[in-house]
Amino acid sequence: MFDLIIRGDQVVTSEGTGRWDICIRGETIAAIATPGTFGDEQAGRVIDATGKIVIPGGIDPHIHSLWHIPALEEGGEASMTDGPDTVSRAAIHGGTTTLLDFATWQPGQTIEEAINIRKQDWTGKCYADYGYHVMLQGAIPPEVLPQVGEAIQDGYPSIKIFTTDITPSRRGRKITHGHIWEIFKILKREGGIGAIHAEDDEIVMHMYDVLTREGRTGFENMSEVHNSMSEDLSFRRIIRLAEHVDGTPLYMMHVSAATGVAAIESARARGFPIYGETLHQYLMFTHDHYKRPNGQIYHTYPSLKESSDQDALWQGQMNGAISTIATDEICCNLSTKTQGHHIDDVTGGNAGCEPRVSVMYTEMVTKRGYSLRKFTDMVSTNAAKIMGMYPKKGVLAAGSDADITVLDPAERRTITAARLHESDYTPWEGYEAEVWPTLTVLRGKVMMEAGDFHGDVKDGKMLKRKVAEDIRNRPAL
Numbered sequence: 171m172f173d174l175i176i177r178g179d180q181v182v183t184s185e186g187t188g189r190w191d192i193c194i195r196g197e198t199i200a201a202i203a204t205p206g207t208f209g210d211e212q213a214g215r216v217i218d219a220t221g222k223i224v225i226p227g228g229i230d231p232h233i234h235s236l237w238h239i240p241a242l243e244e245g246g247e248a249s250m251t252d253g254p255d256t257v258s259r260a261a262i263h264g265g266t267t268t269l270l271d272f273a274t275w276q277p278g279q280t281i282e283e284a285i286n287i288r289k290q291d292w293t294g295k296c297y298a299d300y301g302y303h304v305m306l307q308g309a310i311p312p313e314v315l316p317q318v319g320e321a322i323q324d325g326y327p328s329i330k331i332f333t334t335d336i337t338p339s340r341r342g343r344k345i346t347h348g349h350i351w352e353i354f355k356i357l358k359r360e361g362g363i364g365a366i367h368a369e370d371d372e373i374v375m376h377m378y379d380v381l382t383r384e385g386r387t388g389f390e391n392m393s394e395v396h397n398s399m400s401e402d403l404s405f406r407r408i409i410r411l412a413e414h415v416d417g418t419p420l421y422m423m424h425v426s427a428a429t430g431v432a433a434i435e436s437a438r439a440r441g442f443p444i445y446g447e448t449l450h451q452y453l454m455f456t457h458d459h460y461k462r463p464n465g466q467i468y469h470t471y472p473s474l475k476e477s478s479d480q481d482a483l484w485q486g487q488m489n490g491a492i493s494t495i496a497t498d499e500i501c502c503n504l505s506t507k508t509q510g511h512h513i514d515d516v517t518g519g520n521a522g523c524e525p526r527v528s529v530m531y532t533e534m535v536t537k538r539g540y541s542l543r544k545f546t547d548m549v550s551t552n553a554a555k556i557m558g559m560y561p562k563k564g565v566l567a568a569g570s571d572a573d574i575t576v577l578d579p580a581e582r583r584t585i586t587a588a589r590l591h592e593s594d595y596t597p598w599e600g601y602e603a604e605v606w607p608t609l610t611v612l613r614g615k616v617m618m619e620a621g622d623f624h625g626d627v628k629d630g631k632m633l634k635r636k637v638a639e640d641i642r643n644r645p646a647l
């Protein structure tokens with residue numbers, strides 16, 4: 171007897187895509203059965219998903235909730251972006267069931283303290299399952315280094331590292347290569363993976379000086395500051411550093427430029443374990459979008475680039491350089507998103523975790539002819555594998571968590587902020603999505619069905635993670 175059977179004819183499983191029945195008992199998938207194996211009377215409920223696309227729940231490996239946005243003026247009021255409740259509710263509506271956020275270590279804390287503080291923000295406040303990358307910043311005292319190893323062993327294997335302060339007004343994030351070298355030694359030894367925001371800090375800060383001197387400080391010039399050459403220099407330097415530490419595995423966050431893709435590609439050709447993440451806004455918008463009304467809504471750091479960079483980001487998905495599509499979600503209202511107008515004060519991040527899966531289906535499957543398997547890899551499976559959640563997450567297979575998303579081509583729609591559950595704006599306003607989720611199941615529970623939300627804020631569970639050896643030892647995807 172099963173609790174739920176979902177019958178479909180385009181079900182993306184580890185055994186291939188086709189006509190399968192997903193049989194769920196409790197929180198897990200008990201069987202992926204050929205149709206007819208089990209009758210309707212053998213389940214508490216049967217859902218017919220014929221004509222729809224059935225995939226494992228989406229995974230967004232890069233979001234920020236309750237993220238601090240500094241005030242524009244000295245002494246002004248800083249704001250906090252929306253919390254995990256808002257972000258995860260939007261994610262569930264959009265077919266995403268797992269979110270990875272960050273636990274930020276502050277100088278003076280232990281890493282355990284940083285994680286515990288983050289737990290207070292999340293426990294009992296999230297509709298989706300979730301985990302944290304540990305975000306380090308600044309100078310890492312020697313006594314904190316062993317704690318990195320303990321965090322990895324305790325289920326937090328991905329360590330976020332910035333090679334830049336990003337803007338002159340937000341100093342303190344950048345970690346020097348000496349400190350990164352020490353962190354890499356621990357990542358290599360203890361089973362971790364570096365989650366890197368790589369930009370060349372000297373080039374970036376130089377360009378802030380140049381544009382300030384020239385009086386061209388409008389944010390529409392952002393791609394000159396956070397530029398392609400900076401991505402080239404920083405990617406290649408951090409990769410070389412990791413190679414010197416016996417091939418410390420790297421996950422390059424928000425790859426934005428062709429130079430970044432090329433750096434990952436050549437490292438992978440040498441057998442180096444490195445994976446690229448890009449953002450769906452980088453795939454779809456260029457720096458010309460900055461000139462549109464409220465052009466800040468398209469921005470996240472580093473920056474939007476050229477259409478040739480977009481081509482490379484798409485091509486990179488074919489040759490393996492780009493493995494995941496994330497959002498860099500920062501959920502806030504339009505007035506906060508557009509409060510800054512300059513290269514050093516524009517709000518980063520994006521409101522995108524709800525439309526991500528449907529928009530990517532449209533771009534990948536409808537427009538570019540990706541197989542359903544490849545699309546599923548990009549929005550779910552690869553993130554589970556790289557971030558140490560597979561096969562619990564990211565796959566429809568017996569024994570996996572029953573996280574399931576059903577996309578309905580009959581529900582194609584024009585995206586508008588009013589119909590989403592994130593914010594009062596969306597960068598995808600007016601976009602024609604070819605599918606929309608009509609069912610989201612989290613560990614066996616129907617969380618959203620036909621737009622009706624049935625989630626409880628206590629439904630989301632914290633995930634401890636462990637990155638598989640093959641992911642860490644070679645470019646395994």
Ligand SMILES: [Zn+2]
Nearest residue numbers: 232233234498
């Ligand atoms: Zn981010």
